[in-house]
Amino acid sequence: MSATTLGETESESARASALLHALFSGSVTDPYPLYEELRELGDGIHWSDDMHAYAVFRYEDVRKIGSDPGLFSSDVFWQSPQSFHDPDNSEHRRFIEYNSRLFMFSDPPVHTRIRSIFRHAFTPQAIQAWRPLVEEVTAELLENYHVGDDIDIMPGFAADVPVALIAAILGVPKQKRSQFRAWSLAYALTFDPSVVGEARDQAITTTLELMDYLRELADERRAEPTDDLISLLVHTETTDGDHLQDVELLAQLTILLAAGNETTTSLIGNGLSILLDHPEARAELTADPSKLPTAIEEMLRYEAPLHFLFRKTTRETQLGDHVIPEGTVLLPSPGSANRDPRHFDNPDVFDISRPDNKHLTFFHGIHFCVGAPLARLEGAVVFEHLLKHYPDFSAGSEPALRTSHSNSPRTWKTRPVRL
Template identity: 40%
Template sequence: MSEVCLFNPYDPAFLADPYTTYRTLLNQAPLFKLPADFLQRSLSDTDWCLSRYEDVSLALRDRRFVREWENAKPAQAQAEAAANPHPTPPPMLQTYFAGMNSMMLFRDPPAHTRLRTLVNKAFTPIAIESLRPRITDLVEYLLQPLTSGSQVDLISEFALPLPVMVIAEMLGVAVADRDLFKSWSLRIARSIDATLSDPQVLQEAAEAYRDLSAYLKDVIADHRRHPREDILTNLIRAEEDGERLNEQELLSSCIILLVAGHETTTNLIGNGFWTLHRHPDARELWREQPEWSTSAVEEILRFEPPVQRTMRYVSDTVQMGDVLLSRGDSVYLLLAAANRDPAVFANPDVFDITRKPNRHLSFAAGIHFCLGAPLARLEGEIALTRLAQSSLVVDSDVPLWRNMTVLRGLEALQAHAE
């Protein structure tokens, strides 16, 4: 078997079923060196794939694995970059890259620590739990027209609008502008997928970032003038040792909340209902014993995670088994593979909503553990519990997956009410 065949996210067969590849990696090459320049947009000379739970968990928690290339760039790379600077991108792309790189998700301490501390003050457990009644109402509102008996697309008519509506209300966005939010979010999310390098994708993402930023600046200004009881007002008010989020940090926090929260929750709901379709016994158990709802959502997150992988740069020498990782190497952490490591999960390819413990890594771990995990879990639990109880059934056994490999979700899911 050639090296490329071990991990090829561009292969349509991988898009349809990445888990066969993950099983091969876990069995044959849990620490796999990718061919040179195989993954697009790589800044390093050496790229690794980690699939074993122990290794992925270590890389998520160990401070030698960083998010910012500048904190891992070898001296030679710094000299080469100074001698051969890349062409300066157009101003709009510069703004887009600067804005994305300022997001907490892509920062290391101490900047990350400061941002996380401030944003945590708005994302309190009480603030998230207070959304439960409203999310429940939105689920019922969206589900009602889907149970008339005609065929519906569960993604576009339920899984996609629900998190957008929730986030829009959290930010105080007008109902009429929710479709704009969806459009902006989708275009930015496509650019995050590491397998996409089409300049048109980046251009569309930059345009979406520009328009979304302009829109949010007006929303933030209105919230400053007229504070209200929502997450955005809490973000504006958040303070620690005299520090507050500046305008760019507020923008970045709102944008990552929209894009990450929207994409992952849409995929959680869609992937979850598809998985229940493939495992009717689990759906029946959930329907008869809704007390398994929390456990069921965790198993969906493990079994068919919305985020398949993340990445880090190596800032210092790291010994992993008999392999030495060097400063400047990049590592692709295959979260979805780690979630099926038989060393941690008994019968990892079996979908079991009663599985306990369930220490999956779908929300990452360490200092970058997903800030929106409580909200995603809450939305997923309410939405999927209701879907499990509904009369909706999926119409096809052939799923239509989106052409993305970092974020995994369905393009459409046709269903009807029996």
């Protein structure tokens, strides 16, 4: 441990270490009781030997990290699981060449330049223009299901909807949707530190297939633009007046696919589970779908799809009661911050009418999720259709299983439901 800690006792430190080990070892399916204890131990900031970083659990501290990119750098790729690779493996090296260019792992001015190509893609007007497509794809996929069907929603509808939507928005042909889902799953595995050896090799190989396919599409759209997101991005100049290099563009397209897929899949699975546990909220939303936008915000707060981020200090600073040296890796936890009673009244209560719900699920500051408006739109449309067609859905015949390897992302491995 490299920081100076004020006021934390030896017993508190030992207890925090045990809780963190349980969190990061993948042995805990419900992290919230651990978050609650870790927020109240000392100043809510604790060193993890497993992650070689300080985990940060209180709302104000997590928000502060997002507010000051000059002090809390996002240039932490080489300290993150996404950088794990074999330098002697040519496929690994090519994968790292792409992945190291992700704008979420960059600071201004690099971050500003890369993110600027999205400035026309996710405006309120652009999002509303996509609404008919979201409605169409959702309705089309729901035609595969009928009242009374007993299905596992996770490998089915929850996964199919976001991949079909992001594929359609990017301009990918319908016949490639199933392949896109497999590619997206493989890419998500490369973000998981528990995926090693042959499993990681395969995930990287499959991800490179996705990147090669996106390169072909980008080349086609440069030559013949169409009305899709890839065409927009390849022809949009950055704020520096240039276009992204191939490796930069492909890195952003790949993360856009994965983020647009996995996060929304988690939102659908988590939201369905929450409504199963809160039938009064489900009845209220079925009777009045106009309440869905605030309900989606509460779903995102109550069960954030992503629970930990990576940052690094650029100089010595004080955070909470810790004096943290330059170059120290931090793990701010939106999942914990969203349940902090210092900021939210009754944070463990699911309240679809919660006012002024400034959760940190999409983080804060310049790294606020660029695709947040699309995720919100997808969530609102999906749940409106589900509640309209299957208002009496219930738990399925088999028990639901959380993913056990990690709480970040926090999602379901299986979520059987009877429609």
